[in-house]
Amino acid sequence: MSQEKMMPVTTKPExxxxxxxxxxxxxxxxxxxxRTASLLHAISLAFLxxxxxxxxxxxxxxxxxxxxxxxxxxxxxxxxxxxxxxRDNVQLASLAQSSMLWxxxxxxxxxxxxxxxxxxxxxxLVVLIAGLLSGxxxxxxxxxxxxxxxxxxxxxxxxxxxxxxxxxxxxAWVTQTAHFVFAALMIxxxxxxxxxxxKHARRNERSMAASNRELETQTQELEHLxxxxxxxxxxxxxxxxxxxxxxxLSQVTHMVHDQFGFYHAGIFLLxxxxxxxxxxxxxxxxxxxxxxxGHKLRVGEQGVVGYVTGTGSPRIAxxxxxxxVYFDNPLLPETxxxxxxxxxVGERIIGALDVQSKREAAYxxxxxxxxxxxxxxxxxxxxxxxxxxxxxxxxxxxxxxxAEILAATTQQASGANEQSAAISQTTTxxxxxxxxxxxxxxxxxEVVDTSQxxxxxxxxxQKAVQETIGNMGQIKARVESIAENILALSEQTQQIGxxxxxxxxxxxxxxxxxxxxxxxxARAGEHGKGFAVVATEVRNLAEQSRQATSQVRTIxxxxxxxxxATVMATEEGDKVVDQGLQLAAxxxxxxxxxxxxxxxxxxxxxxxxxxGRQQASGVEQIALAMQNINQxxxxxxxxxxxxxxxxxxxxxxxxxxxxxxEQYKL
Numbered sequence: 176m177s178q179e180k181m182m183p184v185t186t187k188p189e190x191x192x193x194x195x196x197x198x199x200x201x202x203x204x205x206x207x208x209x210r211t212a213s214l215l216h217a218i219s220l221a222f223l224x225x226x227x228x229x230x231x232x233x234x235x236x237x238x239x240x241x242x243x244x245x246x247x248x249x250x251x252x253x254x255x256x257x258x259x260x261x262r263d264n265v266q267l268a269s270l271a272q273s274s275m276l277w278x279x280x281x282x283x284x285x286x287x288x289x290x291x292x293x294x295x296x297x298x299x300l301v302v303l304i305a306g307l308l309s310g311x312x313x314x315x316x317x318x319x320x321x322x323x324x325x326x327x328x329x330x331x332x333x334x335x336x337x338x339x340x341x342x343x344x345x346x347a348w349v350t351q352t353a354h355f356v357f358a359a360l361m362i363x364x365x366x367x368x369x370x371x372x373x374k375h376a377r378r379n380e381r382s383m384a385a386s387n388r389e390l391e392t393q394t395q396e397l398e399h400l401x402x403x404x405x406x407x408x409x410x411x412x413x414x415x416x417x418x419x420x421x422x423x424l425s426q427v428t429h430m431v432h433d434q435f436g437f438y439h440a441g442i443f444l445l446x447x448x449x450x451x452x453x454x455x456x457x458x459x460x461x462x463x464x465x466x467x468x469g470h471k472l473r474v475g476e477q478g479v480v481g482y483v484t485g486t487g488s489p490r491i492a493x494x495x496x497x498x499x500v501y502f503d504n505p506l507l508p509e510t511x512x513x514x515x516x517x518x519x520v521g522e523r524i525i526g527a528l529d530v531q532s533k534r535e536a537a538y539x540x541x542x543x544x545x546x547x548x549x550x551x552x553x554x555x556x557x558x559x560x561x562x563x564x565x566x567x568x569x570x571x572x573x574x575x576x577x578a579e580i581l582a583a584t585t586q587q588a589s590g591a592n593e594q595s596a597a598i599s600q601t602t603t604x605x606x607x608x609x610x611x612x613x614x615x616x617x618x619x620x621e622v623v624d625t626s627q628x629x630x631x632x633x634x635x636x637q638k639a640v641q642e643t644i645g646n647m648g649q650i651k652a653r654v655e656s657i658a659e660n661i662l663a664l665s666e667q668t669q670q671i672g673x674x675x676x677x678x679x680x681x682x683x684x685x686x687x688x689x690x691x692x693x694x695x696x697a698r699a700g701e702h703g704k705g706f707a708v709v710a711t712e713v714r715n716l717a718e719q720s721r722q723a724t725s726q727v728r729t730i731x732x733x734x735x736x737x738x739x740a741t742v743m744a745t746e747e748g749d750k751v752v753d754q755g756l757q758l759a760a761x762x763x764x765x766x767x768x769x770x771x772x773x774x775x776x777x778x779x780x781x782x783x784x785x786x787g788r789q790q791a792s793g794v795e796q797i798a799l800a801m802q803n804i805n806q807x808x809x810x811x812x813x814x815x816x817x818x819x820x821x822x823x824x825x826x827x828x829x830x831x832x833x834x835x836x837e838q839y840k841l
Contacts, residue, residue: 200212200216200261212265214308215260215268215272215308216260218272219256222249222272223253226249226253227250230243230247230249249275252275256268256271259271273313276300277317280294285328285337289337290325290328290329290332298324301321302314302317420560421456424455424456424557425456428457428458428462431458435530437530437531438531439458439459439461439507439510439529440457440458441454441456441457441528441530442553443526444557445524449474450473450474452474452484452527454469454471459507461507464506472484479529482515483516483527487524489515489543491513492514509533510531510532510533511532511534512536512537512538514530514543514546516543516546517550518551518554525554525557526554669735675728686718686721
């Protein structure tokens with residue numbers, strides 16, 4: 176589990192940020208980090224002071240921009256290190272401090288004479304500081320880097336790559352003195368840290384000694400408690416191997432006597448009515464006599480045991496002579512202190528564990544705790560024994576019931592199989608009926624469509640008959656009108672015949688007159704020739720008129736014959752028209768009756784189709800219901816088979832449980 180990041184807690188003198196800056200940060204619950212921060216803070220302040228003082232001296236003596244920039248960068252680096260350290264980045268700040276010092280020393284060595292310069296010995300201080308701040312591995316790493324840098328500088332000097340710088344005695348003295356000062360400072364800081372560590376170790380030693388003494392005392396108490404708990408474990412072990420409840424209770428009383436040293440231990444159990452606490456086991460001679468007499472105490476009234484079984488709370492009489500509820504038993508005359516603990520299963524009290532001692536105040540808190548644990552385990556054991564009998568009876572009933580359930584489930588599974596087969600067959604039949612119903616609906620629909628077309632045709636036939644009757648009436652009217660016209664024509668023809676007869680008579684008379692004129696012209700001679708010509712022409716004209724009249728008479732005779740035939744045909748047509756009207760009327764009546772029948776048939780077909788659709792809908796619903804019933808039956812069958820398997824498993828379990836219960840007597 177990762178530890179919560181600790182923020183530094185620094186000493187903050189009120190109203191003085193300068194004092195806050197010069198105080199090292201303190202990290203609660205992390206002494207190593209606090210020690211490293213204190214060391215780093217001291218080193219950083221020292222170099223920061225040197226940088227500030229050196230920069231000021233450079234400004235006073237000989238102003239050099241390059242030197243000022245180096246001093247300013249040095250100050251900025253130290254301030255940054257202080258910031259990182261106070262932001263809980265102590266390790267990073269330590270590495271930065273060591274790296275900055277190493278770079279600075281390397282630069283000074285290169286510019287001040289190489290490996291022969293006094294500054295070269297400053298590498299030892301850098302290695303020391305790195306080791307103190309970051310640990311031995313970092314110190315070794317800085318030492319290796321310093322050796323490599325020195326070797327590189329020595330090689331560069333040998334190749335003439337570095338300028339030669341002569342060091343004076345004064346500069347050497349200053350450098351060596353600075354080395355001594357910093358070495359003394361590092362030794363002081365390290366020594367102070369070691370002293371603090373020793374002080375802390377001595378404090379830890381004193382604290383550990385006190386803890387050891389307390390631990391020794393607790394160990395002795397624990398050993399005593401373990402020994403008592405062993406008795407409880409033995410009781411649990413005895414409860415596992417001893418199958419008789421009476422034997423187990425007697426064994427428990429002897430264990431209490433042997434392990435705790437109490438001269439009397441007894442176990443009381445409540446009777447069925449919870450009125451009396453009856454003694455069931457005891458280890459002492461007096462207890463055995465009490466058992467023989469059937470010793471019992473009234474719940475809530477008699478003695479410590481009566482109090483405990485009545486209230487369910489432990490009762491300790493450290494001095495039986497001064498205890499108000501103590502029952503003075505003449506069979507246990509040596510009793511000086513008594514303790515009774517309730518035997519409880521949950522909140523239900525089933526009895527009490529009673530222990531008596533020859534000493535006053537013989538019970539401590541460990542005795543009470545261990546004996547209460549033993550009493551609780553004993554109560555569970557007694558209750559388990561009681562439940563075992565009930566369980567055995569229940570198991571026997573369960574075994575019998577499981578066998579009956581298995582038989583019933585098997586029979587039910589057989590019936591479910593038959594029912595499933597019957598329902599499947601019924602579902603198939605319903606599906607066939609559904610198909611037939613759908614076909615019947617299709618045929619009924621065809622009948623309805625045909626009936627509707629027939630109704631339309633009958634309506635068209637009625638209309639045609641009506642039109643035919645109307646046309647036949649018109650034909651009859653026209654025939655009658657033709658007959659009248661023919662009769663009138665016949666009369667006119669007869670009149671023409673009379674006229675023709677008159678014309679024929681006139682022609683005959685003209686012929687006679689012409690003949691007479693010819694005779695007279697002949698008689699007149701030359702004067703009569705002109706009259707003879709006229710008479711001849713008149714006689715020719717009369718002859719022509721006679722011939723024309725004869726032709727007209729013939730034509731009139733033909734016309735008369737035709738008129739007579741037409742009249743007869745007209746009369747026949749009139750009769751036929753009358754018959755056609757009668758037949759059309761009869762056809763109209765028949766078609767009208769047929770239309771009614773067809774309409775009724777169409778309505779019946781429509782009703783039949785509606786009924787067929789309802790029947791199909793009902794059949795479809797029945798089919799759907801049968802499918803649901805079939806699915807439910809399949810599921811029921813599966814459930815029945817599962818129930819049959821479960822009943823079989825239950826029956827097997829009941830037999831196994833019966834065998835186990837028969838083997839386990841307590």
